[in-house]
Amino acid sequence: MNLTGKIVILTGVSKGIGRATAEALLAQGAVVAGWGRTAPEGLQHERFHFIACDVREEVAVQEAYVNTRRKVGEEIHVLINNAGVGIMGAVDGFAADDWRTMFDTNVHGTFYCCRAVLPQMKKQQLGHIINVASLAGTVGSETMAGYCATKFAVRGFSQALFKEVRHDGIKVTCVNPGSVETNFNGATPGAAPNPHKLQPEDVAATILHTLESPAGVLVSEVEVRPLQPRK
Template sequence: MDLSGKVAIITGVSKGIGRSTAEALLAKGAIVAGWGRTAPEGLEHERFQFFECDVRNEIAVQEAYTNTQRELGPEIQILVNNAGIGHFGPVDGFSSDDWHEMFDTNVHGVFYCTKAVLPQMKKQHLGHIINVASLAGTAGTANLAGYCATKYAIRGFSDALFKEVRPDGVRVTCVMPGSVETNFNGAEPGQEPDPHKMQPEDIAAAIVHALEAPQTVMISELQMRPTQPK
């Protein structure tokens, strides 16, 4: 798909992979609706508009979608479900509130946003939904049981969804990165890029690659790993 002039919704746009994806799509000529609880600092562009949205709240998602269509027009070609959080720790010492917050953001939020855009994408017979999961959706890790469970859920959701909507001309890609240097889990990226981790812009480039594939091609899953991890 030629991205020039296409409207893309990106959730979790304030930093990390979401922000890098917004910048990458803007560079390709797309119009970007950034959804998030906080606006990305310093991201000012004539084709970028921020819409406050907590994806954990279905009514907030519906309002953000209505506002996006009012401001940018009815046609939405791209949704990047990127918003996500991770709380780590042993299952028997884990806060139930943290567990629920992860599922509300990482799983239910993806459902709410997807449900919002699908009718228009089906009507257009054109659309692409990118779900940002994780390699944690392919293998379990001690002390990451809850996070892994949410990402396994997104992988399963994506696999079922692409089979459901492909007759309507809608493509679905599940992107599963390994270690990425972001603010994830409260960590601050270093001054110099960590050579043992991928950078957010690397994931954004993979998302652009999937979006730009010919309309006859659907990249259903993308697994990404650092070449030389620690």
């Protein structure tokens, strides 16, 4: 897909992978409707539109979709479900509210957003949905049971959805990054990039590469790892 002039909805736009992806899309000529609870600081561009949205709330997603179409028009070419949260801890001491927060954001939010855009994409017979999951959705890890469960769910949802909508001309890709240097789980990125982790820009570049695949090609899943991780 040539991204010039294409309309992209991108969730979790305020920082990390979302912010980097918004900047990469804008550089390629896309129009970006960035959904998030807070606006990305300092991101000003004539083709960027911030739409306040908490993807955990079904009504909020519906309202954000209406507001997006008011700003950018009827057609929606790309949806990138990037909003996500990770809370770590042992299962026997894990707070039920934290468990629900992860599922509401990572799983239910992805469903709400996909359901919102699919009727228009089917009408167009064109669209690309990218769900950002994680390598934690491919193998379980201690103290990450809840997060792993949500990302396994996103992968399963993505695999089912691509089979459901591929004949409507809609692509669905699940992107599974490894360790990324972001504010995820309360971490603070260092002043200098950590050579043992992926950078948000690396994941953004992978997302764009997938979006720019030939029209007749469906990349259903991508795993992204740092080349030289810490031993």
